[in-house]
Amino acid sequence: MSFADDAEFAAFIGRDHMLPAVTPEAVGSALAGFALPLSAGRDMDWLATAVRRSLAISLPNISDGPKRTSNADIRGELERLAALAGSTWLELFQCDHAADSRLWDHAWHHWDGEGGTDIGDGMVMGEPSDYRRFKAAVAELDWLASFMREAAKATESQRGPWRQSEEKRLRVQRGQYLAPIYEAAFGQPVSANNFPTDARIKAQTPFMDFYGRMVTLAFGARETANLTEVVKAACQLHRQHPAEFADGIIPGL
Structure with missing residues (x-):
């Protein structure tokens, strides 16, 4: 297999073909009404590439994911x-x-x-x-x-609803991968709160909103299940073990 240039190679390694719906136009539409503007030097083309490739990393092989044979x-x-x-x-x-x-x-x-x-x-x-x-x-x-x-x-026994547990782990991982993209795109640290379970909190954090919009665009609304718990866990992981991407996969990150 040969590639015309470094950009084509990065697109292959970054699995652009696996989430073709995450385009600049689609990301722009998904972020309509979002609370934060993009930071200087960032545009929708960059954000779409970054979101698409960071989320594509989380796509498991059928033999590893929650849909595998029990x-x-x-x-x-x-x-x-x-x-x-x-x-x-x-x-x-x-x-x-x-x-x-x-x-x-x-x-x-x-x-x-x-x-x-x-x-x-x-x-x-x-x-x-x-x-x-x-x-x-x-x-x-x-x-x-x-x-x-x-x-x-x-063969190890899988206790409880293991498929749901692994699906949740994937959602947390996606939040961990999106965290550095969000911080680079909007210039703010990621955070999460207890909305909507805490009546004193009137709105979710921008990162929770961003996560929900991007994973819905990429995978469908079902991916926002347990959003508060998932994004909180993703924020903690980001602080402890920030996601790292191979050189050139996320340009300018």
């Missing part, structure tokens, strides 16, 4: 396969003597003598290689069944 289903599938392997091993281990002899004869008929003992006059004694391979394969089935059973037992 550990309980993984454990059940391993147990099912282990049972199949175990029952197949037992059937083959208890193979009828006549059927086993037929396998020996078939292997002997097709044997080229490799691995056997030459007893002269073109005669070779020993166990046909295909029959040895058959016996080894049967033994491996017993090992395979045990291996899968042990893997199933070692």
Whole structure:
């Protein structure tokens, strides 16, 4: 894969293609009526790029995200396969003597003598290689069944509503990634309050508002669930472990 220039490479690394709806026009519309103006030197093109790439980082692979196969289903599938392997091993281990002899004869008929003992006059004694391979394969089935059973037992149990917990963790992570973008765009530190649960507080903070507008634009309104709790956690993470972006991904940050 080749790229025309550094900007095209940054667009690829920044996953611009994964959130194509986050355009300067869309961000401008989403911020209509927002309380703060953009800082000097920042424009809607920069903000759209920064928001799009910071949020795209949070998109999980299907094998890592909350929509992945549950550990309980993984454990059940391993147990099912282990049972199949175990029952197949037992059937083959208890193979009828006549059927086993037929396998020996078939292997002997097709044997080229490799691995056997030459007893002269073109005669070779020993166990046909295909029959040895058959016996080894049967033994491996017993090992395979045990291996899968042990893997199933070692699969960690996921307690409670784990999908909801991981979805919340993703929302917090998105707030953590948006925090430096917000501060660079509007020149104010991020903050969160208890709106709307505290009747004494009449409005959410600008960062809470910004977070809600941007994640709704990128992912839909469902992403604003637990907004107060999520943004508070994101602010704390930002103070403790500010998000870092690869060089060139967020221009001018």
